Amino acid sequence: MFDKVLIANRGEIALRIQRACKELGIATVAVHSTADADAMHVRLADESVCIGPPPASESYLNIPRLLAACEITGADAIHPGYGFLSENARFAEILEEHQITFIGPTSEHIRIMGDKIEAKETAKRLGIPVVPGSDGAVTNEAQAMKIAKQLGFPVLVKAASGGGGRGMKLARTAEELDMAVKTARSEAKAAFGDDSVYLEKYLTKPRHIEVQVFGDGKGEAIHLGERDCSLQRRHQKIWEEAPSPALNSETRAKIGTTVQRAMQKLKYRGAGTVEFLYEDGEFYFIEMNTRLQVEHPVTEMITGLDLVIEQIRIASGAPLTLKQEEVTFQGHAIECRINAENPKNFRPSPGKITYWHPPGGLGVRVDSGAYQGYRIPPNYDSLIGKLIVHGKNRNECLMRLKRCLSEFVIDGIETTTPLFTELVRHPDIANGMYDIHWLEKFLQQP
Numbered sequence: 001m002f003d004k005v006l007i008a009n010r011g012e013i014a015l016r017i018q019r020a021c022k023e024l025g026i027a028t029v030a031v032h033s034t035a036d037a038d039a040m041h042v043r044l045a046d047e048s049v050c051i052g053p054p055p056a057s058e059s060y061l062n063i064p065r066l067l068a069a070c071e072i073t074g075a076d077a078i079h080p081g082y083g084f085l086s087e088n089a090r091f092a093e094i095l096e097e098h099q100i101t102f103i104g105p106t107s108e109h110i111r112i113m114g115d116k117i118e119a120k121e122t123a124k125r126l127g128i129p130v131v132p133g134s135d136g137a138v139t140n141e142a143q144a145m146k147i148a149k150q151l152g153f154p155v156l157v158k159a160a161s162g163g164g165g166r167g168m169k170l171a172r173t174a175e176e177l178d179m180a181v182k183t184a185r186s187e188a189k190a191a192f193g194d195d196s197v198y199l200e201k202y203l204t205k206p207r208h209i210e211v212q213v214f215g216d217g218k219g220e221a222i223h224l225g226e227r228d229c230s231l232q233r234r235h236q237k238i239w240e241e242a243p244s245p246a247l248n249s250e251t252r253a254k255i256g257t258t259v260q261r262a263m264q265k266l267k268y269r270g271a272g273t274v275e276f277l278y279e280d281g282e283f284y285f286i287e288m289n290t291r292l293q294v295e296h297p298v299t300e301m302i303t304g305l306d307l308v309i310e311q312i313r314i315a316s317g318a319p320l321t322l323k324q325e326e327v328t329f330q331g332h333a334i335e336c337r338i339n340a341e342n343p344k345n346f347r348p349s350p351g352k353i354t355y356w357h358p359p360g361g362l363g364v365r366v367d368s369g370a371y372q373g374y375r376i377p378p379n380y381d382s383l384i385g386k387l388i389v390h391g392k393n394r395n396e397c398l399m400r401l402k403r404c405l406s407e408f409v410i411d412g413i414e415t416t417t418p419l420f421t422e423l424v425r426h427p428d429i430a431n432g433m434y435d436i437h438w439l440e441k442f443l444q445q446p
């Protein structure tokens with residue numbers, strides 16, 4: 001096992017990882033920018049190193065500074081969390097070269113899955129069903145038009161290096177295609193420095209269903225069931241649940257086994273998430289995330305497994321804790337992402353939290369680095385915490401969530417909690433009747 005782990009992240013996830021390390025008896029090193037000197041992950045770490053000014057490029061994304069922090073503190077492993085360098089194959093490779101363990105998959109697997117075109121090809125090869133689309137990148141307008149007509153409009157233009165919903169453009173008709181390709185290309189170039197794009201059939205009423213997997217890197221792999229993340233705004237998840245209200249145990253076992261076998265063939269190591277769109281009883285692979293996900297707690301709540309501890313154990317060379325037949329699912333869990341944003345127009349609302357009172361009680365978990373008096377810096381993602389509730393079944397879970405939202409008090413800044421109060425009362429949500437477009441339509445209503 002490791003003696004000391006450096007956590008190359010901030011906010012709630014840095015704290016989450018730190019908690020896992022502490023329970024394993026591993027010393028922790030927090031890194032932070034000058035904007036985060038007062039952050040909870042810094043306060044609670046065994047050691048901390050300031051790695052630069054507020055811009056992420058000069059701190060959390062700065063590889064030489066992270067290496068220096070490792071050197072100074074003698075950390076023998078790095079956990080990258082999510083975002084920042086978590087899916088940077090070069091970073092994983094550099095750590096491999098420096099004999100520092102990257103708590104994650106091999107740099108090779110990160111690279112394959114980081115290119116969405118290559119990821120799709122790989123998925124197909126491993127027997128995973130994919131969304132119909134272009135075979136590889138589209139290189140010119142005539143070719144794009146030909147493929148789009150074969151697929152049938154509407155089609156989605158997607159960036160090969162895309163992430164966070166960027167570089168994705170919809171073409172409803174043939175007239176819109178040229179423009180969609182051009183905008184997707186320029187957005188992708190600006191955001192990722194790579195303008196290759198590909199086409200996919202646009203699904204009109206799918207759910208987003210993703211399967212959590214763990215591999216030991218030697219050919220053994222298990223799946224931990226699915227999460228339904230269909231409630232999205234601008235292709236960004238805001239509410240996630242497990243199990244999905246749309247699947248029965250047979251469908252769950254079938255897709256789970258497909259993914260498990262694929263990961264065994266790939267000899268995948270560590271935690272990963274295979275994302276699908278699910279429409280009319282069919283699954284279509286869209287991408288694989290080779291890291292811990294924001295929404296991992298809902299899986300922890302229904303399986304009882306600590307996914308971060310599992311990641312650390314696997315990275316240290318230990319075998320998987322559970323065999324597939326030992327994985328069991330209990331009850332239902334929902335996570336709401338609490339963002340420091342106006343709940344109507346979603347404008348960021350950084351600033352000082354003057355009062356903070358999180359809910360509690362049976363089946364309630366709040367993952368957050370926020371506290372009373374904490375000043376949220378304007379430089380980063382607006383996620384300030386996650387409210388996770390667990391219940392015997394979906395109905396109990398919804399009742400508990402409603403109760404928790406009424407208890408949660410956050411003063412001084414605006415947050416998205418009022419939106420969840422509305423959602424939890426909505427009959428479509430109560431009935432589990434929503435697809436990936438539901439929230440956008442709901443938000444457009446006066």
Ligand code: ADP
Pocket residue numbers: 131156162163164165166168200201202203204208232235275277286287436
């Ligand atoms: P990113 O990596 O940018 O998050 P994804 O490929 O994971 O991109 O897609 C993000 C979201 O975009 C999906 O959850 C879904 O809501 C939507 N989406 C992606 N592909 C399609 C498609 N072919 N049809 C309809 N919606 C899609």
